[in-house]
Amino acid sequence: MTVRDLAHFESWLTDRGAEVLDASSEREILRARTSTGTHVVYADKTGKQRWPKELLAIVSDYNAGRTPSLAATKRGGAARRKTRGRYVALTKRDGPGCFYCARILPAPGTHSTPDDEVTTEHLVSRAHGGPDHVSNCFLAHFACNQIAGHLSAPEKIKLREMMRGAK
Template identity: 50%
Template sequence: MPPDLDAFKIWLSGCGGEVLGPVNEWEVIRVRTSVGILVAHRTRRGRQIWPAALLALAQQFERGEIPALAATRRGRTPSRLRQRFAALAARDGAGCFFCGHAVPAPGVTCDPDMAPTIEHLVPVAHGGPNHLSNCFLAHRRCNAAAGTLSAAEKVRLRDAMRKERRVSA
């Protein structure tokens, strides 16, 4: 355990790690690195428990070494997106829920605005589940336009976007 936790956190960030906020009062430090998320925590009696990988980093910090800690990518893995995309395309077709245009499969080169995303009918921010029954395909731009609207507002937005598409066609 490093004597100066704040300096250790700054050092971790400088080496490419991502220092995350604690998720409970027992956590001493939480950091995302190339080996995953490492968490040190405190027991009820105040004893700190540090995983071996985080202790090794603390030793490198004390020796003045600079490891490469490029943080792992946040969010869904591409294979997870591909799996969900396939399941939703099989259920609903590969069209965008909002505009109705085809959504390209994950990994296909396309305009970033048209990239595939998984949208939630009832937003997770409003308590919606992250389950396929609450999900559908959408372009990144359409998904961003919907934001955290309620389910009813998303259906109205979809109807307006599809009506606009018919008028312009």
């Protein structure tokens, strides 16, 4: 099973939260990081493509018109440590409120509900090529971050205005 329109498939992956990565060799057709791992499609010398079984399951969803969440990043220890490290810099720059709803964020590592957990959000989503640099980041509640998903930067600004009640 292959994909007829690879560019459309890559866009579909990105829209669902996966990261399409640069190829690391001339034989790579596609390299993508999804919620199930990093998957690489290769072409052999004859041009025959080799698709990993985990990615074939995703292709099946694509062909069937299903819309699974394929977010490439899971909240783990490294992500929490990075958030703690950026928390001071970002609260100093932006203040202690959530970018979207403006409610005060709990300090990383303090007790909070899962929805109120502090997360680092990217204005230009990493899945859309945005850098993982403090200049592209702000703090948001986990629930607010989930609502925003992989919207474009202007869409995130509009969401912020809506959540804060601006007209």
